Amino acid sequence: MITFVVRRLLLAIVTTWLISVLSFAIIQLPPGDFVDTYIAQMAASGSSVSAQAAEAMRKMYGLDRPFYVQYGKWVGRIVHGDFGESMEWRRPVLEVIGDRLWLTVLLAFAALIITWGLALPIGIYSAVRQYSIGDYLFTLVGFVGIAVPNFLLALVLMYFSFRWFGASVGGLFSAKYSLLPWSWGKVWDLMKHLPLPAVVLALGGTAQLVRIMRANLLDELRRPYVVTARAKGLTETRVVLKYPVRAALNPFASNIAYLFPFLVSGSVIISIVLGLPTVGPLLVEALISQDMFLAGSIVLLLGVLTVIGTFISDLVLMWVDPRLRQGMG
Amino acid sequence: MAEPLLSVRGLRTHFETPEGTIRAVDDLDFDVFEGRTLGVVGESGCGKSVAARSVLGIVEKPGRVVGGRILLRTHAGDTLDLAALPQDSAAYRAIRGPEIALVFQEPMASFSQYYTIGNQITEAIRLHLRLSRSAARARAIELLDMVGVPQPSRRIDEYPFQLSGGLRQRVMIAMALACDPRILIADEPTTALDVTTQAQILDLLRELQAKRGLAIILITHDMGVIAEMAHDVAVMYLGRAVETGPVADIFAAPAHPYTRALLRSIPTVLAKPRTHLPTIAGSIPMPSARPAGCAFSPRCSEVLGDVCRQTEPPAIGEGARSVRCFLHGGAP
Incomplete structure (x- = not known):
């Protein structure tokens, strides 16, 4: 069991390192370097930078050193919380990202809760009452849910909520709060704005998980241990919930890690449509304007969060599967 | 007859x-x-x-x-x-x-791998005989002993996959006999x-x-x-x-x-x-x-x-x- 945790932890560290190398490679990828970009910007605004000054800047930033030295310096700065400066915003990267990272995580987490909260009971119902009218209905809705792009759903929901309630649903905050510092009022305001984008984001994944849960459970319902449980005189509800559902839950635990990147990348278009202050649109903008320090930092931060998510999902998996816990995995 | x-x-x-x-x-x-x-x-x-x-x-x-x-x-x-x-x-x-109780073919597939054998045996005892948790556990240990499971008080907390095929079938019989x-x-x-x-x-x-x-x-x-x-x-x-x-x-x-x-x-x-x-x-x-x-x-x-x-x-x-x-x- 401890071997399992240690192995996973080591794997997580190696993965994080690889992500950091990749992020740095993204930063280095465009031709030229930061100083070239800076010079070009200066030239565009009418002033010029002397060759000496440029050289001094290169020395200062260590741009004249080989790749691995630059990478080492970059990592060293990040460890101290300095992610570099966004060229487009002319502000430290962390300041630009600001609350967006946590709002992204919050949105993904809310979507995850909704996904599970809907997918589990519907999946169980669909499997236990296979080929019933309810099953067919959920199947239909589910396939529509998988097929409809979620930005379209977002647009439709925005239209209707504006038509019927006269409310604008864009953003995660009301205009009143969006620029104010954090307060209980602002948190409550966020809570009121969160459900709609979370639901939009959750639906595609929910439809898929319903199918997965239904298929898993149908497999499990035919296993001999279900007959054993019935032969003990348990009620059907208890038989189903204690035994096959428990077994069908395993894939859900390993799904946490897979869902997070899916939700983050899935949220980009929705965030643009609904005007949500998440990192998605920021990343897109950064990539378009070649703001590489910002883009690389976002990729790095999301990557690290995903690694953490994977590690947590491994722990959950170990918790739900006695075979792993007993070191039989 | x-x-x-x-x-x-x-x-x-x-x-x-x-x-x-x-x-x-x-x-x-x-x-x-x-x-x-x-x-x-x-x-x-x-x-x-x-x-x-x-x-x-x-x-x-x-x-x-x-x-x-x-x-x-x-x-x-x-x-x-x-x-x-x-x-x-x-x-x-x-x-x-x-x-009436049932014992059947594959003792591995007939147990859930997610619960200890104790959990799966006591469940029926508590349901039908209305015994307390500890009394049901004592009875389960007694049953395991009766069907020839060695060290029943330790084995009761094991999972089915930790037992051999023969032992699993013994446990299965103990489970079937749990409610007499x-x-x-x-x-x-x-x-x-x-x-x-x-x-x-x-x-x-x-x-x-x-x-x-x-x-x-x-x-x-x-x-x-x-x-x-x-x-x-x-x-x-x-x-x-x-x-x-x-x-x-x-x-x-x-x-x-x-x-x-x-x-x-x-x-x-x-x-x-x-x-x-x-x-x-x-x-x-x-x-x-x-x-x-x-x-x-x-x-x-x-x-x-x-x-x-x-x-x-x-x-x-x-x-x-x-x-x-x-x-x-x-x-x-």
Whole structure:
């Protein structure tokens, strides 16, 4: 069991390192370097930078050193919380990202809760009452849910909520709060704005998980241990919930890690449509304007969060599967 | 002979499928007595397991008990017709465990791998006997000890995958006996085990029967197991008992051609080396396409002619012995 945790932890560290190398490679990828970009910007605004000054800047930033030295310096700065400066915003990267990272995580987490909260009971119902009218209905809705792009759903929901309630649903905050510092009022305001984008984001994944849960459970319902449980005189509800559902839950635990990147990348278009202050649109903008320090930092931060998510999902998996816990995995 | 604990008459369990009705069990009769073992024997697909599940009321959809009576004499002394109870009723649930219990084929697949064996045993004890958590645990340890699980107080907290096949089957038997049933249905209890373990499990069943007066319905396709374990035999073919009787009589003088064929196909150490084991010609027909007349007639080497192919032979016999074959009379 401890071997399992240690192995996973080591794997997580190696993965994080690889992500950091990749992020740095993204930063280095465009031709030229930061100083070239800076010079070009200066030239565009009418002033010029002397060759000496440029050289001094290169020395200062260590741009004249080989790749691995630059990478080492970059990592060293990040460890101290300095992610570099966004060229487009002319502000430290962390300041630009600001609350967006946590709002992204919050949105993904809310979507995850909704996904599970809907997918589990519907999946169980669909499997236990296979080929019933309810099953067919959920199947239909589910396939529509998988097929409809979620930005379209977002647009439709925005239209209707504006038509019927006269409310604008864009953003995660009301205009009143969006620029104010954090307060209980602002948190409550966020809570009121969160459900709609979370639901939009959750639906595609929910439809898929319903199918997965239904298929898993149908497999499990035919296993001999279900007959054993019935032969003990348990009620059907208890038989189903204690035994096959428990077994069908395993894939859900390993799904946490897979869902997070899916939700983050899935949220980009929705965030643009609904005007949500998440990192998605920021990343897109950064990539378009070649703001590489910002883009690389976002990729790095999301990557690290995903690694953490994977590690947590491994722990959950170990918790739900006695075979792993007993070191039989 | 004493009155039977369980008496099944004209049992019919059918499966409604889009391809037509599958008559898995069709007009089945048998009796089970206290302290005796009824061996139910037949090829795969003859309806043995479905019959067992019908008795327990756990037939899976689209299967349904559509006719017949399952008369059970309960602990309390009254006689219940289980076939008349809805499968999911509380009354039927009270039968499963305390009156009739089930042990079956693959001990690995028959346990959930997500709970300890203690959890899976005590669950039934707490449900039916209404014992406290600690009392149920004590009883489970006692049961494990009784079926010969070493170090029961440690083993109780282990998971099924941590036990060997033989131990798992012992635990399965302990679980079945948790609520003191009077009838134990053992559906191929030793098929998945190696020969030595198989003998140990059969010994254990015999020992428990002697101690508790348990009635056992032993379902198997192995005539050797029947010879060793059973007091009475019911030979099943396509959902019905073609021959029933005391084991010694049936082995000494098998009356139905199907029974004879089954007995011929037992390998013996006395057989001449390098000869083929006799097999039964043809294969078991689909229960949805049951042949007219005697269902065995297309494979029968002693078929009498059109009478077998057109008319269903009635059960003939006196006392405990009965056979459905025109060789023994009953022809119209």
